[in-house]
Amino acid sequence: MGDLLSGFADALTPGNLLWAFIGVTIGTAVGVLPGIGPALTVALLLPVTFRLEPAAALIMFAGIYYGGMYGGSTTSILLNTPGESASVATALEGNKMARAGRGAAALATAALGSFVAGTIGTIALSVAAPVVADIAVNFGPPEYVALMAVAFVTVSALLGPSLLKGGASLVIGATIGLVGIDTQTGQARLAFGMPSLLDGIDVVIVVVALFALGETFAHLIAGTGDSRVEPLRGQPMLSRADFRRSWPAWLRGTALGFPIGSLPAGGADVPTFLSYSLEKRLSKHRDEFGHGAIEGVAGPEAANNAAAAGVLVPLLTIGLPTSATAAVILTAFQSYGLQPGPQLFSESGELVWALIASLYIGNVLLLVLNLPLARAWVRLLTIPAYGIYAGVLVFACLGAFAAGGTVADLIVLTVLGLIGLLMREAGVPVAPAVVGLILAPLAEQQLRRALALSEGDWSTLVSSPLTVVLWLVVLLALVAPPALAFARRRSTGRDKQSVG
Amino acid sequence: MTDIEEGRPVPETPELAHREARAAGALGVLMILGAVVVLIDAARLRDSDEALGPAAAPTLMGVLLGVLGGALAFQSRRFLRTPQEGKRRLWRLTALVVVLIAFALLLPVMGYVVSSAGLFAGAALLLGAPHPARVVAYGWTLAVVVFLVFDVLIGLSLPTGPWGF
Numbered sequence: 001m002g003d004l005l006s007g008f009a010d011a012l013t014p015g016n017l018l019w020a021f022i023g024v025t026i027g028t029a030v031g032v033l034p035g036i037g038p039a040l041t042v043a044l045l046l047p048v049t050f051r052l053e054p055a056a057a058l059i060m061f062a063g064i065y066y067g068g069m070y071g072g073s074t075t076s077i078l079l080n081t082p083g084e085s086a087s088v089a090t091a092l093e094g095n096k097m098a099r100a101g102r103g104a105a106a107l108a109t110a111a112l113g114s115f116v117a118g119t120i121g122t123i124a125l126s127v128a129a130p131v132v133a134d135i136a137v138n139f140g141p142p143e144y145v146a147l148m149a150v151a152f153v154t155v156s157a158l159l160g161p162s163l164l165k166g167g168a169s170l171v172i173g174a175t176i177g178l179v180g181i182d183t184q185t186g187q188a189r190l191a192f193g194m195p196s197l198l199d200g201i202d203v204v205i206v207v208v209a210l211f212a213l214g215e216t217f218a219h220l221i222a223g224t225g226d227s228r229v230e231p232l233r234g235q236p237m238l239s240r241a242d243f244r245r246s247w248p249a250w251l252r253g254t255a256l257g258f259p260i261g262s263l264p265a266g267g268a269d270v271p272t273f274l275s276y277s278l279e280k281r282l283s284k285h286r287d288e289f290g291h292g293a294i295e296g297v298a299g300p301e302a303a304n305n306a307a308a309a310g311v312l313v314p315l316l317t318i319g320l321p322t323s324a325t326a327a328v329i330l331t332a333f334q335s336y337g338l339q340p341g342p343q344l345f346s347e348s349g350e351l352v353w354a355l356i357a358s359l360y361i362g363n364v365l366l367l368v369l370n371l372p373l374a375r376a377w378v379r380l381l382t383i384p385a386y387g388i389y390a391g392v393l394v395f396a397c398l399g400a401f402a403a404g405g406t407v408a409d410l411i412v413l414t415v416l417g418l419i420g421l422l423m424r425e426a427g428v429p430v431a432p433a434v435v436g437l438i439l440a441p442l443a444e445q446q447l448r449r450a451l452a453l454s455e456g457d458w459s460t461l462v463s464s465p466l467t468v469v470l471w472l473v474v475l476l477a478l479v480a481p482p483a484l485a486f487a488r489r490r491s492t493g494r495d496k497q498s499v500g
Numbered sequence: 501m502t503d504i505e506e507g508r509p510v511p512e513t514p515e516l517a518h519r520e521a522r523a524a525g526a527l528g529v530l531m532i533l534g535a536v537v538v539l540i541d542a543a544r545l546r547d548s549d550e551a552l553g554p555a556a557a558p559t560l561m562g563v564l565l566g567v568l569g570g571a572l573a574f575q576s577r578r579f580l581r582t583p584q585e586g587k588r589r590l591w592r593l594t595a596l597v598v599v600l601i602a603f604a605l606l607l608p609v610m611g612y613v614v615s616s617a618g619l620f621a622g623a624a625l626l627l628g629a630p631h632p633a634r635v636v637a638y639g640w641t642l643a644v645v646v647f648l649v650f651d652v653l654i655g656l657s658l659p660t661g662p663w664g665f
Contacts, residue, residue, distance in 0.1 A: 051655050164575075165524075168531065168568045175538060175561045182545075182554040189558055190541050220596055220627060221589045386627035387638065390620045394642060397603060397619065402656055410604035414597060421593075422530065425523035426572070444557045448550060456551035 004126055007353030011361055016059050019052070020358050023060035024365045027067020032074050032377045033388050035215045037083025038308075039324040039434065041068030043207040044395050046332055047402035054336040054351055059358040061332055065325070066118065066362040069308055070370060073110045073301055074377055078103055078230045084324070084431070085159065086269035086304045089276040093289065093296030098230035100292045104374075108236040109246045109294055110301045111370050116247075117254040117302035118363040121309025124258050126356050129345070133317040136342040141450035142461050144318075146470035147264050148443040151322055153477045155266030155435045159323075163481060165428045172419070173433030174440030176201055184448060196408035203331040204403035205413050206437055207324070210430040212396040213417025216389045218424050229381045236374045246298040249279050253302030261310025265473075266435065268307040268323045275299035309359070316340050316352065319442070324431040327438040518579055525576035531569025538562035596626050611661025612651070616643035 010016065026048070031041045045064050049057040076087040077094035090110065097106040139147075156166035179190045180200030191197040238246060256271040256278070279295040280286065289296055312329075314320040319341035321327040333340050338348055345352055370377070400413040423430055454460035462468050542558035599622040607615045620639030621632075629635045647665060651658045 047650070047656060048654065164568065164571055167564075168527070168572060171561060171564045171568055172531070172534075175534065175558075175565060178538075178558055178561060184550065185546070185548045185554045187545050187554050189545065189554065190538065216623070216627075217593060217596065220592055384629070386624045386629040386635075389627055390624035390629075390635075390639070391642060393600070393623045394616050394620050394646065397600075397616070398646060398650065398658075401607070401658075402650075407604045407608060410607070411601065414600045414604070417600075418597070419530075422523060422527050425520065426527045427520045427524065428527060440557070440561075448552050451551040 003349060003353045004357060006350070007355075007357035008360075010055060010350065010354040011059055011357040016056060016354075016358070017361070019056045019060040020063045020361050021365060021369075023063020024067040024362050024369060025063075027064035028071040028074075028366070028370065028377060029067075029380060031068035031071025031083070032380050033071075033383075033392070034075050034079050034081040034381070034385075035083055035219075036068075036075075036392070037072050037087070037211070037325075038065065038068040039084060039207060039328055039431070040211040041071070042325060042328045042332070043204050044212065044392075044399050046204055046328070046335070047399050049332070050335065050402065054338070055354055057332075057336055058351060058355045061329075062355055062358040063362045063365070065308075065329065066359065066366055069305060070111065070114055070366050071377065073114065073304075074107060074374070075381065077106045077110060077297070078232065078378060079381055084269070085429070086272050086307070086323075088269075089272040089300035090297055090304065092276065092300075093293050094301075095230070096290065097292035097294065097297065098232075101233055102292060102294075103230050103232045104234045104236045105238060105242050105294060106292075106297050107232070107374055108238045108371065109242065109298045111236065111367060111374075112238065113246065113250040113253065113298045113302040114305045115363055115367045116250045117257060117305040118309060118366075119360065120254050121258050121261075121306040122356065122359045122363065124262075124306075125309050125312055125359075128262060128313050129317050129356075132313055133342045133345045136318050139318070139342070141446045141453060142463055142467050143470075144446040145443060145450055145461060146467040146474075147318065147320055148439055148446065149474045150265050150470050150477070151320060151435070151439060152443070153474050155322065155432045157477055157481060158265075158267030158270055159429050159431045159435075161427060161429070163478075165426075166432050169423060169428050169430060169432040170436040172423070173206070173436030176206055176416070176433070177437040177440045183445065194408060196404065196406045196412075200441075201412055201416075202400075202403040202409070203328065203434075203437060205400045205409055206416055207328055207434055208396045208399050209413045209416035210420035210423070210433060211324075212392050213413065214420025214424050214430065216393055216396075217417060217421040219385065219389055221421070221425075229378070232375060232378050236371050242294050245285070245294050249275075249295040249298035250302040252278060252282075253299040253304075254306040257303035257306030257308075258310040261307030262313035263310075264314040264318060264320050264322065266322045266432075268311050268326075269304070271303040271307050272300040275303035316344060317342060319344075321435060321438055324434040327434045330438055521576040522579040524572050525579055528569040528571070528573030528576070531565045532573065535562045535566035535569060538565060592626050596623060599623060599626070608659050609661065611663065611665055612658040613640075613643045613647050613665045614661055616646065 027041055042065055049060050072083045072087050073090050076082040076091035078098050080091050080095040082088045082091045094106045156170045157163050159166055179197055181188050181198055188198055253275040256275050260271045261268045276296055279299040280289050283295050285293055311323050311326045314322055315326045321330045330340060400409050420430055450460055538558050539562035542555040545555040547553045603615050603619040617639040620642055621636045624635045650656045
């Protein structure tokens with residue numbers, strides 16, 4: 001508790017408050033733009049924080065992260081273009097509400113729900129993280145290898161329409177992650193003699209290419225797909241009846257979101273869909289679902305924000321990113337010279353607690369800033385598509401150049417953007433690729449370390465009870481979905497081909 | 501379970517599903533080609549005395565790329581030989597890629613502001629902007645603002661042309 005208080009003391013200085021404020025504002029402004037989810041917001045704005053000192057950079061970064069999440073939900077509701085799969089559930093009912101002229105109420109319940117869930121999630125994070133870090137101190141390389149295997153399998157299975165497509169994405173990302181000098185033997189892998197590839201391809205470049213360029217290219221190919229911005233009438237406020245329907249949904253969403261998000265497994269967007277179906281089942285207004293039911297916005301949005309706080313638990317304590325956004329955050333930490341993991345709390349405790357404190361502050365700022373300013377954000381949505389995407393390209397190139405610093409990085413960006421386009425067209429999700437890119441090199445390192453310690457004895461991988469359990473989870477996650485699908489197909493008797 | 505699947509964007513028309521399957525097939529073929537490159541690169545690495553040498557991970561990735569790519573291509577084999585995308589779309593995509601590469605090559609020569617203004621204008625026009633003059637003005641403004649904020653204020657050194665910006 002004392003740590004957290006001193007974190008607040010660090011974060012509440014006027015200078016740091018200003019960084020938090022700037023972070024929240026630009027995070028929201030960029031997150032509002034259609035097709036830009038939190039992962040891309042964070043990646044695009046990362047260069048902004050490069051030149052700040054670590055504490056200020058982390059605080060601004062926390063603001064950008066939460067701001068991007070908030071901005072994304074505004075777009076999902078008013079424009080029905082969720083920037084990532086975690087906002088899809090919000091868009092389901094939210095956009096229906098906006099079409100029925102209830103956009104203001106939808107925005108309000110999303111903002112308040114995000115605030116409630118974000119606050120509870122951050123409190124849970126500050127309680128859980130030190131405990132998990134204490135446990136994780138005892139983890140050796142075999143435990144890390146098993147944990148990463150769980151993350152690989154669950155990310156492939158849960159972040160995509162099918163294990164095949166999710167796995168394809170993961171392997172593409174992991175292959176990109178191989179590029180560069182092998183740390184153990186000093187040999188260049190997949191560098192093809194290009195000097196700028198020797199250090200590997202920067203994560204920011206890959207994220208920006210797969211998300212931003214892929215999206216821009218897809219828009220170019222699809223032609224000017226007209227998307228309708230729903231007008232916003234009145235101030236975002238909740239009527240008494242709306243509030244009464246919203247708050248239980250917020251709490252239920254939070255209760256689903258944080259625990260699932262904090263598992264060291266992929267699928268931080270799963271609780272949003274679980275929350276949606278739970279609200280649908282529990283609601284007294286079930287007939288409203290599909291036509292704009294406020295619980296259907298409140299629950300998933302709260303689940304999304306609570307999961308976003310939960311994802312930070314494995315990230316900060318084990319160094320294990322389980323979503324695309326977390327993968328980018330890990331890169332950000334590394335660029336500030338911090339290595340997430342059990343040692344983070346003991347070695348850079350001050351910085352971590354300042355970050356956690358600024359998550360609380362960012363949450364409050366967002367609430368204060370966004371409800372009155374909702375109209376200004378909505379105006380951003382009326383920028384024509386060509387302006388938004390051309391601007392995104394300019395910022396994407398800026399980000400890539402800032403991260404890499406050479407012309408070759410911009411060429412790499414373009415090539416990866418084309419791969420991103422092909423993946424998008426093929427219905428292959430790009431988020432697992434980002435996780436694979438970050439995790440695969442870490443997994444290789446831990447596996448080699450484990451085998452070096454055991455002098456080549458592979459049985460070290462299942463030497464402790466925890467590792468055995470984790471490998472069983474891997475096996476289950478691989479076998480269960482196809483088996484379930486097979487069983488369901490037999491029981492329904494339909495032999496029609498399933499989509500995807 | 502169905503509620504979870506409901507949220508996933510599913511191709512709406514047979515035409516879109518067809519297009520998606522064709523793209524999946526193309527991606528599968530690309531992955532197989534990538535697998536060959538990765539495996540050749542892995543074979544060239546010198547082995548070390550570790551239990552797991554530097555070639556182990558690339559070899560595994562190469563095999564996985566090949567297997568998953570093969571599965572994707574096999575799933576959509578029926579669609580691979582059908583007629584191609586509209587020519588105009590591909591032409592526009594090629595043009596944007598050319599703009600991006602031109603930006604990359606001109607950046608050190610012409611400086612950040614001029615190249616970025618050009619990138620913005622080129623991309624916006626390809627994306628269907630109606631007023632060329634206005635787009636150029638927007639592009640200049642954006643590039644100048646970015647340069648002022650990032651180079652002058654934040655201190656990220658961006659390339660300058662012969663004219664110093």
